[in-house]
Amino acid sequence: MSSRRIPLAVLPAVLVLLAAPARPARADEARDLLVQSEARHRTKSQEYEGDLVVTSKDGKERKKSWKSYRFGYAGDSKMLIRFTAPPEVKGVGYLSLPRAGKNPDQWLYLPSMKRERRIAAQDRSASFVGTDFNYEDLEELDHEKYDVKLLADETVAGQPCWVIEARPRSEAGKSLYEKKLLFLRKDLLFLVRMDLFLPGGREPGKRLLLEDVVLVDGHHVARRMTMKDLTKGSTTVIRLEKLAFDRLQPEGRHTLQNLVREGGD
């Protein structure tokens, strides 16, 4: 089943990663922006309910819904995700627990099997549950794994933006992409668009748009994310509802016992 790999809750982390006040003035300013944003936009926890719609080139739609609970931030976060729709994946759960210096421990609960399964780190090129996102697209952007440089300013949806070119370093593992262009809103330093270039591509192969930016519990977050596969012509739209940050988490929420608890979180 496709839903055996589900780190979808990291998406909002991508959104808040790149927000910080800064006054870039030199060529290495791109790195400075990324460093500052990472330091500033930490949240203790995050909860939301997500819905995604995948629309194929011929207009056919697929929908999925889930709930996500994160405690901690970035490489130190615990995460629980529970799918709520469609019926075929309802109840499927994913738990990720951090381990210092290593990939997180990951488990999947499949109601049809009535048991949890430890799973390995995923192939970054795999499609995420049949959407236009690949697993690499869901990873938090670790700028240390990229060579970055600042390009000329552009405007996205009427907002002036910094544009940063990020090329993955070879030692950071194989990437799907030759380069990424990051568009940061100048007023918030918030990521509002990312163009993804496949190897040898002059035009982006995919484009991620982050829209409907709101302030929730003192943190900026985009409530709508759209990934367009410009080659296949398909689109995936993710909407986040009931967002909450820095809330206390019930004891035992991020445990294997809770993962296998049917009808629970």
Place this chain on the structure above:
Amino acid sequence: MLALACPAAAYAQTWSGFVEAKGFAYAERSLPREPWLVGWGTAQLTFEERLAPSLRLAASARAEGWSAGERDVFLDLADRDLRRAPFSLREAWLSWSVAPTVDVEAGRFQLGWGKTDGYSPADAFLPRDLTDPFADEKLPLWGLRARGQTGALRFDGVFVPLGTPWRVPVSSPRFAPVDATVAGLPVVLADGENDLPRAGWGALRLLATFGDWDVGAWGRTGIRPAPLLTVRPDEAYLDGDAVVLPADRRYAREEAGGVELSRVTGSWILRAEGAALFSTDAGLGDALIWTVGAERAFGDGTLLLTLAANARGTPVDPLLLFDRALLPAFVAVWQRTERWGSWRAVWTQGLRHGDGLAKVELSWSATDALALSLGVDVPYGSRYGPFGARPDLKRARAGVRWSF
């Protein structure tokens, strides 16, 4: 009282289920009375409610109809009848979280134990419904269960006061063939005495995670759910185009213990299990079962490999012991998700007689709720093996399923 104590309206209440129609087309048959085509319809409804933050309820009922085959009772709440009933209860449990990481459940539920895929000795004894021998459908249990976690250690204790027996295949050359003929006529088994278990079993499983390693140990004691068959050749009789051989069923006591291991190694998950099973019943004997398995994802596909065997001989043909019939065997599964749906290929190779089963399943998702499926099951090889013994089960199948 419960309703007064719990503000139920404030918590989630959901209904879900599916309606499915499927058809089978068989490539062979030994008797003219066995149909070439069989239709099967199923409707299942599930209700779940969170009565309070620490109290959850679920119930699931199934209605079925099929064009060929035997049935005895209209409703079988315990699944203890020899034949599958048109109406049955799949789940009916109440779960109470007595602590943040401790739950107590009572009612009817299904278990899924073990780590290895394809075959797990921790899971293999659990009752199956072999009405369709290639479907690997588990039967739910009536019982009590306590599960919990403290730190890295988890426990799972189950008590089943009254055992649910395996539902063995219907007696026919297609589903339960006998490798013998009398005067040129095929021999079929018929239901004899069925001494249903009057007791159940209890089991405890402990699990822990240490870095890349998941380890576990389990033990159980009680009545083994799979029957032991005793045929009565002296009471054989002629029934039209076949010789009928009555077979009695009885249930033996068995004690068992096992260990489980799982390790993450890069992109692979390696799994292994070992189990020792003891019975003083001469018709069952002891067993030492081991399995090793590996799993890895390749893009949108997943490969699962499992090798399983019993290091001890069996006092009777393993085919007659049901949960050990497959051993030794190698199982390979390749499953892949596509934009249009998914497909799956399963190859099970018996290593005792060289027989096996090749299955391919394809599911096309017309919408999020509607899926069409196609598949083939091809048993092959020696007639002495669990798969080769059923050449009449070569078949193609097609189905449509609407979920809500």
